Amino acid sequence: MPVRPCLVALLLLPLPAAAAEIACEGAFAIDTSEARLIEIYGAENVWTGMVPGPEGTEMLATEVFRDNPKRRLQFVWWNEEDRTDLSFAELPPKLAGPGGVRAGMSVAEVRAINGEPFTMSGFGWDYGGHAGFQSGALADLPGGCILSLTFSPDSYPQGVDIDAITGDREVSSDNPLLETVNARVDFVAIGYPHPDFRD
16 A cells, blocks of 8 residues: 555654644554555664563564654564564654544543543553543544553542552543543554454
8 A cells, every 4th residue: 555645744754742643544554564664764763673562571563763752653563574464553652643642641531532431451550551442433443443542640649549440450431530540641552453353
C-alpha cells in the first residue's frame, strides 16, 4: 500500500505542542513492516534489537528516533524474522492515538471520547491500569487497529481505601476513586490481532 505524501510529511516533522493524531495507516497500518519504516523515516532513524518486555522479559522491537524520548516510536512484530505483521506500536507522549487519546488525559476525558464507560485493570501490578475498549467510539476504529492504554495514579491520598481499584481486578471507568487518585494516561499504543485470528 503506498504511503500518502501528506502522512509522510506529518510524521517527519517535529511534533507540535498539541499532540498530532495518528491513523491506522501508513507506518501504523496492518501491513506495515520494518522496511516501510525505513522508507518513511530513513534507515539512520530506524533501529531493531532487544528491548525490555513485560514481567522482566526481553522482546524484539523496531524503534524510530530511538534517542529522542519525545518522538520515539516502538514497533513490535508478530513475525519477528521478517519484521512484519504488526503486533503493537507504542506512541510517544506528544503523539495522540486514534480519536485524539494521548498521554496525560484523565479517565473522564477518555470516557467522553469513547462515548460510554470502559474497563481497566486495577493498579499495582505488571498489567495494572491497562484499558481496552469493547464498545464505544474507540472500539471500532478505521483501519482495524485496536487502541490500548495504560493509566497510572498520580497519588494515593492518605486515609482513602483504594482496594477497589488495585490488584488483579476489573475496574469500571465510572469508579469515583479513579478521580480521587487522579489517574492519567501514561501509555498509548495501537495494535492488531495475531494473523491467525484476523477476519
